[in-house]
Amino acid sequence: MASIPEQFPDPSLSRTYESILDLIGNTPLVRVNVLARDLPASVYVKLDHFNIGGSAKDRIALNMLRQASAAGELRxxxxxxxxxxxxxxxxxxxxxxxxxxxxxxxxxxxxxxxxxxxxxxxxxxxxxxxxxxxxxxxxxxxxxxxxxxxxxxGLWWPRQHSTASNPDAHYASTGPELWHQTGGRITHFLAAVATGGTVSGTGRFLHEQNPGVQVIGTTFDLPSKPWADAALNKVFHRAPGWEDLDPDWPENIDLEQIDALQARTKEEVIDFAFHVARTEGLLLGPSSVLSLKVALELAGSAQPGDVIVVYSADHARDYTSAEYNEQWLRTNDLGHVADRWFGSRPAT
Ligand SMILES: Cc1ncc(COP(=O)(O)O)c(C=O)c1O
The missing domain is CATH 3.40.50.1100 (Rossmann fold)
Structure with a gap:
């Protein structure tokens, strides 16, 4: 159980940087204390919103620019x-x-x-x-x-949905950081899937170190994503032939690296985001809360000693005018969520 620390961190650990781009990667991994207290596994969150631009995407932006410049595609x-x-x-x-x-x-x-x-x-x-x-x-x-x-x-479009420099960024940075930060003890990695770059690249690195690491993609059950429907219908658990289920998988998903895909509704995730904020003080964007929700459910039946890592792609601050906004909740049929966390009186 964490408590208020008595001292500031050791100042000799603070560093100076030559460029903001040196502040991409090497993000913190922090333990989930209260919500995971009685669970057999340890649960950690990789805080990628500590990247200088505020999200996981700094990693791929840097790599896409770097590789396209080297290849002469970006002049x-x-x-x-x-x-x-x-x-x-x-x-x-x-x-x-x-x-x-x-x-x-x-x-x-x-x-x-x-x-x-x-x-x-x-x-x-x-x-x-x-x-x-x-x-x-x-x-x-x-x-x-x-x-x-x-x-x-004179235009360059990086095409994050299909370029290999997207998953390669996670293979080269996110994966090695997690392996280092957990001392090689990571047993599960969970991240939300959009282009598929995070799960595919990080998963590839982790599986190379230990093929037993479970890499779990998470998604909202949006009707616009047929592959999310596949997850909801639980057809994605490595049943024979599952690779052929849907031709509309995001191009950057490497299905070989994903051991399972889990979907949750936006409503349950938004609701849980407030609980996470008020128990852990963790201010996470909805896709990160989605992964944390799945991770905590999974941790209940995990083995003692398991180390479960949840990837946080961005910060709650980016959603205070929408999903985490009382007025937005009330005008988007989520008044009951607003009532629960803001009280039953509408915002004035
Ligand atoms: C907030 C957030 N979470 C998760 C993801 C998914 O990451 P990936 O594109 O690597 O699958 C994205 C990507 O757009 C994102 O912006």
């Missing part, structure tokens, strides 16, 4: 064009500032004001596009990106 002064959901856009815009690459972000309509304003602060241009329409729709961000590339020179 000096080229503009980065990005179609992600916010975190990757911020990470690329930030690295682009240091590398002297301006950014254009094809932003989805519901990109949070916090993220949009950060992008503007970093000087990124934004133009509208959608991610929740068919991939052939002219309004889909990827179609718009292809159009820009066809019409203009």
């Amino acid at each position: 000096p002064g080229d503009r980065i064009i990005e179609t992600g959901q916010g975190n990757t856009s911020i990470a690329l815009a930030l690295a682009g500032v240091i590398g002297a690459h301006p950014s254009t972000v094809i932003a989805k309509p519901d990109l949070s004001p916090e993220k949009l304003n950060l992008l503007r602060m970093l000087g990124a241009a934004t133009t509208p596009g959608k991610l929740d329409v068919d991939k052939s729709d002219p309004e889909h961000a990827w179609v718009i990106a292809e159009r820009h590339l066809a019409e203009h020179d």
Whole structure:
């Protein structure tokens, strides 16, 4: 059980950095104390929102820029064009500032004001596009990106959903950090899946060290993701032929590295996020809480000595105008969640 520490950390451990990009990776691993108190396994959270841009995506942004520059695909002064959901856009815009690459972000309509304003602060241009329409729709961000590339020179689109430099970033950094931080004792790794880069790259490294490590992808049961439906229907537990279940898996998922995929509803995860904040003081984005929820359920039937690591991709602060906002909850049919955590009187 943790308690208030009596001293500040040893000042001789503090370091000085030459560039903000040196502040990517080597993020802390912190024990979950209260929520895991009576469980046989230890549960830790890898706080990747400690990366300088505030999310896991700093790792891949740095690697995508580095590898594309080395391959001559990204030339000096080229503009980065990005179609992600916010975190990757911020990470690329930030690295682009240091590398002297301006950014254009094809932003989805519901990109949070916090993220949009950060992008503007970093000087990124934004133009509208959608991610929740068919991939052939002219309004889909990827179609718009292809159009820009066809019409203009000097543009570079990293394609995080398919480039190997995405999972490779986690293979080269996240995996080795976790192996080091747990002294090789990690038995389970859980991370939310979008492009699949985190689970695939980290999983590849961990499985190379110990094939017995369980790598578990987590997802919300959004109807827009057929592969999430597959998880919900529990067809994804290495049943024979499961690789062929759905042709629409994210391209960067290496199914060989994923031992199971677990889905939870957004409602139960948002609700749990408040509980996590008020028991552990851990302020985690919804995808991180999703993985933590699955991990704590799993830890109940784990072996003594098991070391379960949950990956935290971003901070709760990025969601205070939406999922973690009382008014938002009340206008999105989650008034009962708002009642529970804010009291039953509507916000004024
Ligand atoms: C907050 C958050 N969590 C999890 C993920 C999933 O990471 P990956 O794309 O590596 O599967 C992302 C990626 O977009 C993310 O932004």
